[in-house]
Amino acid sequence: MVRAVLVIALAATIFSHHPGHAADQPPAQSIMLASTTSVDNSGLLGHILPLFTKETGITVRVLAQGTGQALATAAHGDADLVLVHDPEAEQKFMTEGHGVDRRQIAWNDFIVVGPRSDPAHIAGGHDAAAALTAIAEVRALFVSRGDNSGTDALEHRLWRAAEIDPAKTGGSSWYRDIGGGMGAALNTASAIGAYTLSDRGTWLSFGNKGGLAVLVEGDPRLLNRYDVILLDPKKHPEAKQEAARRLAEWLISPQGQDAINGFKIDGEQLFHPLAVSPK
Amino acid sequence: MPASAFWAIFDTEGLWQIISLSLGVSLTASALASLAGVSLGSVLAVCSFPGRRLFVILTNAFLGLPPVVVGLTLYLLLSRSGPLAVTGLLFTPEAMVLAQFVLATPIVTAFVHRAVETAWGRYGGALMVDGASRLRAVPHLLAVERIPVLVAILAGFGRTVSEVGAILIVGGNIAGYTRTMTTAIVLETSKGNLSLALGLGFVLIGVSIAVSAAIFALGMRGGRWWW
Numbered sequence: 001m002v003r004a005v006l007v008i009a010l011a012a013t014i015f016s017h018h019p020g021h022a023a024d025q026p027p028a029q030s031i032m033l034a035s036t037t038s039v040d041n042s043g044l045l046g047h048i049l050p051l052f053t054k055e056t057g058i059t060v061r062v063l064a065q066g067t068g069q070a071l072a073t074a075a076h077g078d079a080d081l082v083l084v085h086d087p088e089a090e091q092k093f094m095t096e097g098h099g100v101d102r103r104q105i106a107w108n109d110f111i112v113v114g115p116r117s118d119p120a121h122i123a124g125g126h127d128a129a130a131a132l133t134a135i136a137e138v139r140a141l142f143v144s145r146g147d148n149s150g151t152d153a154l155e156h157r158l159w160r161a162a163e164i165d166p167a168k169t170g171g172s173s174w175y176r177d178i179g180g181g182m183g184a185a186l187n188t189a190s191a192i193g194a195y196t197l198s199d200r201g202t203w204l205s206f207g208n209k210g211g212l213a214v215l216v217e218g219d220p221r222l223l224n225r226y227d228v229i230l231l232d233p234k235k236h237p238e239a240k241q242e243a244a245r246r247l248a249e250w251l252i253s254p255q256g257q258d259a260i261n262g263f264k265i266d267g268e269q270l271f272h273p274l275a276v277s278p279k
Numbered sequence: 280m281p282a283s284a285f286w287a288i289f290d291t292e293g294l295w296q297i298i299s300l301s302l303g304v305s306l307t308a309s310a311l312a313s314l315a316g317v318s319l320g321s322v323l324a325v326c327s328f329p330g331r332r333l334f335v336i337l338t339n340a341f342l343g344l345p346p347v348v349v350g351l352t353l354y355l356l357l358s359r360s361g362p363l364a365v366t367g368l369l370f371t372p373e374a375m376v377l378a379q380f381v382l383a384t385p386i387v388t389a390f391v392h393r394a395v396e397t398a399w400g401r402y403g404g405a406l407m408v409d410g411a412s413r414l415r416a417v418p419h420l421l422a423v424e425r426i427p428v429l430v431a432i433l434a435g436f437g438r439t440v441s442e443v444g445a446i447l448i449v450g451g452n453i454a455g456y457t458r459t460m461t462t463a464i465v466l467e468t469s470k471g472n473l474s475l476a477l478g479l480g481f482v483l484i485g486v487s488i489a490v491s492a493a494i495f496a497l498g499m500r501g502g503r504w505w506w
Binding site: 032037041046061062063064076077078180181182183184186187190205206207208209236238 | 358359360361364369370451452453454456466468469470471472473475
């Protein structure tokens, strides 16, 4: 019995010397990037960050959270910079004095996806608010993130534009607030045949589309801009300013922009560099 | 699941690192929890001191400690704006060990307490007649209750290796650094790679069965040599 404990302890010692453990990477050489699931789960960061690390020797640890949670993590001081996509929440973060040097690094767009049977007949449209109105009118199932993420914030702006409060319009009978990430929302929509709002990056890299298809795209309101923000040293002196700034500057440098431009899945471009940014 | 999807598991980037981190964190946490739990459970069973009953009640209540609450509490404590910021532990494997230790210790303690208490009731009198002090009786009692104590340790390991709520919050599921089997399963599910997620689940179950069997077998053999 004593021996059982010793065996566990011994095994633990052996296993704790795995590569990538804290002791192998001096902390000065690594920074914490609080980001959104859309840029991480899609594979973008996995594609571009190794190039940055190769060039600078700085390891980037990625926390993939929703924009709301990523900004909260940074506001607690637990990240060195953020990469997010909710202009309103970012503005608030800046106003509260947490951030400096907010810069756009890439963009793509949001899309409304839904079942191919399309009970609300929105396929082919280019007006997101009109599509949501049609969905609400027939009480077609709609999955909402409900997690304070950038996509969630845009969805609520679109409902406001459509002058509909889904919670007061029959509520949960058709409007399903799942309180989860983009992947969870797409899994749910795929399982119950519901509409949902997605960023294009997550959609293109998503593996369980089932009967879902892109139905509405091309509304200027569906523009999705990704910004990088550094932490204000006055408020967050413990953040690794210098290394974080190198990453932010690399992302908008020709090398970083080329790396973003070069990321494709099945020949489709997921994120666009700034040079082709719509104004 | 199609066979090709199963084999794709072994192409998962850093699969072996994920497995070894999972085992490293869970084994470290359950070894520490075993040391703490066996000691605490034994002391609670054979010694009497003020507050002992309350301690026992709390230990039993903590059997159902919700992992997300443990994770969130540790997050707030370890955050750079929290009271334990100087430790720099947030989003590290060490923070995950700490979270799992907190979750597993009550389990080992409660089970060991129960086993040793039974043995104490049965043999305590005889051991005291032999002149052994209460604490010196503990190794004998643990030897008698070897199997229940081993099961307590395995239950502690089971709690740590299967847990995801706490380590997701304090570890952050960072690729190549704090990504474990369970957090990788959550991630692959959210990416819609359901068969890969399920395959990783089978690997996790297989690994945890193998480790539990090894701990049990070695514990039993060790028992025969030592006691």
